[in-house]
Amino acid sequence: MALNPIYSRRRRVDIVIRGLCFAAAAFGVTWLALILVTLLYNGLAGLNLEIFVADTPPPGSTEGGLRNAIVGSIIMTLIGVGIGAPLGLFAGTYLAEYGRNDRLTSVIRFINDILLSAPSIIIGLFIYGAVVVPMRGFSAIAGALALAVIVIPVVLRTTEDMLLLVPNPLREAASALGLPRSLVIKRIAYRAARSGLITGVLLATARVAGETAPLLFTALSNQFFSLGLNKTMANLPVTINNFVQSPYAYWKQLAWSGALLITLTVLALNIGARILGAERTAK
Amino acid sequence: MAVQSDVIDDAGPYDRAKALGAFKLGDVTFYWITRLSAISVLLILGGIIISLIVGAFPAMKAYGFSFLWTQRWAPSADPPVLGALGPMYGTLVTSFIAMLIAIPVGLGIAIFLTELCPQWLRRPIGMAIELLAGIPSIIYGMWGFFVLGPFLANTFQPLMIRIFDGVPVLGAIFAGPPSYLSTFNAALILAIMVLPFITSISVDVFKTVPPVLKEAAYGVGCTTWEVVRSVVIPYTRVGIIGGVMLALGRALGETMAVTFIIGNSFRISSSIFAPGTTISAAIASEFAESDGLHQSGLILLGLLLFVLTFFVLAAARLMLMRLDKKAGK
Numbered sequence: 001m002a003l004n005p006i007y008s009r010r011r012r013v014d015i016v017i018r019g020l021c022f023a024a025a026a027f028g029v030t031w032l033a034l035i036l037v038t039l040l041y042n043g044l045a046g047l048n049l050e051i052f053v054a055d056t057p058p059p060g061s062t063e064g065g066l067r068n069a070i071v072g073s074i075i076m077t078l079i080g081v082g083i084g085a086p087l088g089l090f091a092g093t094y095l096a097e098y099g100r101n102d103r104l105t106s107v108i109r110f111i112n113d114i115l116l117s118a119p120s121i122i123i124g125l126f127i128y129g130a131v132v133v134p135m136r137g138f139s140a141i142a143g144a145l146a147l148a149v150i151v152i153p154v155v156l157r158t159t160e161d162m163l164l165l166v167p168n169p170l171r172e173a174a175s176a177l178g179l180p181r182s183l184v185i186k187r188i189a190y191r192a193a194r195s196g197l198i199t200g201v202l203l204a205t206a207r208v209a210g211e212t213a214p215l216l217f218t219a220l221s222n223q224f225f226s227l228g229l230n231k232t233m234a235n236l237p238v239t240i241n242n243f244v245q246s247p248y249a250y251w252k253q254l255a256w257s258g259a260l261l262i263t264l265t266v267l268a269l270n271i272g273a274r275i276l277g278a279e280r281t282a283k
Numbered sequence: 284m285a286v287q288s289d290v291i292d293d294a295g296p297y298d299r300a301k302a303l304g305a306f307k308l309g310d311v312t313f314y315w316i317t318r319l320s321a322i323s324v325l326l327i328l329g330g331i332i333i334s335l336i337v338g339a340f341p342a343m344k345a346y347g348f349s350f351l352w353t354q355r356w357a358p359s360a361d362p363p364v365l366g367a368l369g370p371m372y373g374t375l376v377t378s379f380i381a382m383l384i385a386i387p388v389g390l391g392i393a394i395f396l397t398e399l400c401p402q403w404l405r406r407p408i409g410m411a412i413e414l415l416a417g418i419p420s421i422i423y424g425m426w427g428f429f430v431l432g433p434f435l436a437n438t439f440q441p442l443m444i445r446i447f448d449g450v451p452v453l454g455a456i457f458a459g460p461p462s463y464l465s466t467f468n469a470a471l472i473l474a475i476m477v478l479p480f481i482t483s484i485s486v487d488v489f490k491t492v493p494p495v496l497k498e499a500a501y502g503v504g505c506t507t508w509e510v511v512r513s514v515v516i517p518y519t520r521v522g523i524i525g526g527v528m529l530a531l532g533r534a535l536g537e538t539m540a541v542t543f544i545i546g547n548s549f550r551i552s553s554s555i556f557a558p559g560t561t562i563s564a565a566i567a568s569e570f571a572e573s574d575g576l577h578q579s580g581l582i583l584l585g586l587l588l589f590v591l592t593f594f595v596l597a598a599a600r601l602m603l604m605r606l607d608k609k610a611g612k
Contacts, residue, residue, distance in 0.1 A: 014506035018399055024391030025400070028482070029411050031475050035418065035426050042429075090320035098314060099321070110604075112324050114596045117529060118589070119536020121563045122331060125570075125585045129334030149327055156324065180306040182313035210419020213538040213563070217571045237421050237539075244425050244543065259422050270417040274410065 036263075043260025046253040051261075055225050056239060062250045066258050068225040068234040072140065073262075075227070076219060076235055077209050079144035084151025085201050091152070092159025097185050109160070116153040123149050124214035132218055140226075140233035143219025147208040154207055158200025162193040199273045206269035210262045212237035236262055335589060338582035345576060350583065356549035358569070358577035365580035367587060369549035373466060373559040374588070377541065378534040380470035380555065381477060385534075386527055388474070389481030394511055396482070397489040409486070416479035424543035427472045432463040432544050435471070440556050458554035464546030466559040472540045477530035484526030488519040488606060522606040528599030532592045538563035562588040 050065045057064025091108070099105035127146040132138055166189050174184045190197065215221075221238040222231070236258050243255035342350065346365060353366025396409055440461035447457040492515050500510045516523070546558025547568050562584045570581050 010506055010509065014508040017508040017511075021391040021395040021399055024388045025395040025408055027388055028392050028415065028478055029408060031478075032411050032415050032418075034430075035422065038426060038430050039422070087320045087323055090317040091324055094317035094321040098317060104321070108321050108324050110597075110600060111328050113600045114593060115324065115328065117532050117536075117592075117596050118331075119538065119563055119592055121536065121538040121566055122335070122585055122589050122592075125338070125566070125582055126327075126331040126334050128570075129338045129582070130330055152324065152327070180310045182310045183306075185313070206417060210421060212419070212421040213567055216567055220571065237419070240421055240425065241539070244428060255425065259425055262419055263422050266417055266419055267414060270414060274413075 039256070039260050039263055042253075042256040046257040047260065051254070051257055056223055056234060056254070057250065058223065059246070059251075060248060064250075064254070066236065066239065066254060066261075068222065069236045069239040069258065070261070071225070071227075072219075072222070072233040072235040073209070073237070076140055076144045076147060076215075076233065077205060079141070079229075080147025080208055081151055081201065081205050083145070084148035085155050085204065087148075088152040088155025088200075088204070089159050089197065092156040093163065093185060093189075095156070096160045096163035097181075097189065112153045112156050116157060119213075120150060120211055121213040121216075124216060124218055127214065127218045135230070137230075138218060138220040138232045139230045140219050141229045143215045143233065143235065144229075146214035146218045147211060150208050150211060150214065151204040154204035155200045158203065159193075159197055162196030162200065163189055165196070166192045195276050199277045202269050202273035202276070206266045206273065209269065210237060210266050212241055216241070331589065335582060335586040339579055339586045341576060342579035342583040346580070350580070354549070354551060356565075358573065358580070363576050363580070365577070367562075367584055369551055370560050370562040370565045370584060371587065372551050373545065374535055374561040374563070374591075376555070376559070377466055377470040377473055377545070377561055378531060380467065381473035381534045382527065382531055384471065384474035385477050385481055385530060389478050389530070390485055390523070392478070392482045393485035393489060394515075396486050398507055398511060398515075409483075412479050412482050415475070416483070419539075420476065420537060421539040423472050423476055423540035427468060427540060428463075428543040431472065432465075432468050435468055436461040436463050436465075440465075440467070444556070455553045456555055459556065462546070462556055462558060464544055464558045465556045466545060466552075467555040469541045469545040469559075469561070469564075470555070472544060473534045473537055476537060476540060477534050480530040480533060481526050484529065484603075485519075485523055488522030488526070489515055491522070491606070492518050519606075521602050525599045525602035525606065528595055528602065532596040532599060535595065536563055536588060536592050538567050542567045 050063075051067075052065060052070065053067055054063065054065035055068045056066060091112075095105050095109060123146050127142050127149065131142040131145055135142065170188055170192060171184050174188045175181075179187065215235055215238050219235055219238070220232040221242060222234040224234070226233055240255045240258045240262075243251040243258075246252065342365065345362075346353070350365065350367050351371075352368055353364070354368040355364050355366050356369060357364045392408075392412060396405055400408065440459075443457045444459040444461065447453040496514050496518065497510055500514045505513070541561050542564040545560055545564050547560045547564060548558040549560055549565075552559065566581050566585055570578065573581055
């Protein structure tokens with residue numbers, strides 16, 4: 001049977017658009033693949049034990065690793081998450097448990113959603129004005145606080161979403177047994193939403209582990225190994241930032257290795273969070 | 284099942300009043316801890332606004348509104364001459380080009396994922412796109428600096444320059460010479476970075492379309508594209524625009540990816556293959572070594588960026604909230 005001309009034209013348009021959508025998906029996946037391949041190719045070449053045991057080299061040297069930067073990044077990320085996650089968790093608890101129909105809740109939720117996507121460099125400027133200037137100097141604690149400010153909205157959002165998923169009859173049953181409100185939340189709601197809450201914290205950690213902009217003028221960087229929180233502290237992102245634009249081949253090599261480390265960490269955290277989240281929905 | 288509670292154990296089995304008192308105290312404390320944590324979000328916003336205004340005040344007083352339309356940026360002149368026109372122009376142009384690329388591609392991926400893709404491929408591709416969003420922006424910047432910039436300067440840019448040579452307006456937009464560091468390179472990296480935001484929000488809102496509507500359209504003989512164009516997209520328009528605005532908010536403020544590859548030139552050039560700068564790139568590359576009026580000028584730039592992104596993101600959220608209401612959430 002011959003197709004009528006209008007229908008065959010519609011079919012052709014449809015096929016072209018389908019092809020374009022397919023191309024778009026291929027385009028997106030290709031970028032991820034390209035980035036990962038170049039990272040692995042360039043990063044693995046320099047990845048050896050020295051990276052983890054030696055400190056960042058002085059200009060021109062061809063020996064050294066990233067130990068101080070790795071340790072500094074871990075310290076600042078941990079402090080940042082350590083301050084930001086509980087605040088975000090409690091704030092999310094308020095929004096989901098106490099203030100469900102509150103006017104305050106809708107205002108906070110709105111502001112939080114904006115902070116969630118606010119440019120991270122603005123957070124850096126804020127901490128510079130609020131912490132670095134009064135303390136008269138760049139410091140690791142300022143960097144950690146900047147990261148904490150980024151963690152709060154992420155954790156708040158996931159906490160609220162996850163607690164809202166906990167079925168109300170659970171809470172009602174606990175209340176009927178005479179549990180006070182705070183224990184209903186802590187013993188029942190938190191427990192029911194546990195994997196979701198952990199997912200939120202993991203996602204927030206992934207988000208700040210590679211953050212560079214807010215550290216540029218809060219923690220700065222440090223060429224030496226330092227554990228003092230009131231001094232500048234080396235960290236991977238800023239070290240990479242400095243090394244990429246340097247003229248030294250060895251520094252560039254270190255930058256690739258550092259970039260590989262950060263990316264693998266962040267992707268592992270992201271995938272871990274997703275698996276944990278999927279487990280939840282599967283049940 | 285007995286209620287396991289330290290409070291009850293501590294109070295002993297018979298001392299009911301004391302136990303209830305402890306409950307009450309714990310209740311009130313917990314309530315206020317959560318409430319104050321929630322309020323801290325508002326304090327952070329207030330802190331950001333106040334610290335930016337305080338920091339930017341000297342520059343505001345020195346330049347007034349002329350800051351907005353001065354192109355010259357000469358922080359080492361005496362007195363320093365500072366104008367925001369270059370970075371503002373760069374911020375808007377890079378974001379505009381990025382959205383021009385990312386919107387059709389992002390929507391295309393979303394349509395592919397919801398309508399065309401075989402079920403078993405959906406999760407891996409969706410996950411790959413989401414992982415793109417997880418890669419830190421400094422990695423994009425570094426990759427753009429070492430890989431994408433040279434590649435574009437050797438292939439894509441000369442091609443475009445040759446094609447549009449002599450064409451009236453386009454000839455000026457695609458003018459040579461090719462360059463590793465250019466506005467276009469930065470815009471392309473931005474497009475890749477915001478792609479996942481557009482895709483994942485579009486996929487979410489496409490799923491809110493009632494299957495009955497789509498089935499009815501297929502039933503009267505519509506092709507997949509016709510269903511998408513006449514049913515899915517009209518139904519989800521507000522949500523798509525919200526997602527696009529959200530991505531735009533990201534693009535406007537993105538820092539590290541842009542800083543590496545835009546070239547940090549404050550001169551406005553008509554060609555998108557020439558170096559430029561954005562607000563965030565200017566702050567990132569100059570702030571740590573700035574002082575006095577120069578620093579204040581950079582903070583004023585930051586304030587402008589914050590106001591701009593605040594309104595874009597607020598508009599995005601209001602649109603997405605409207606959609607939530609429609610979905611009956």
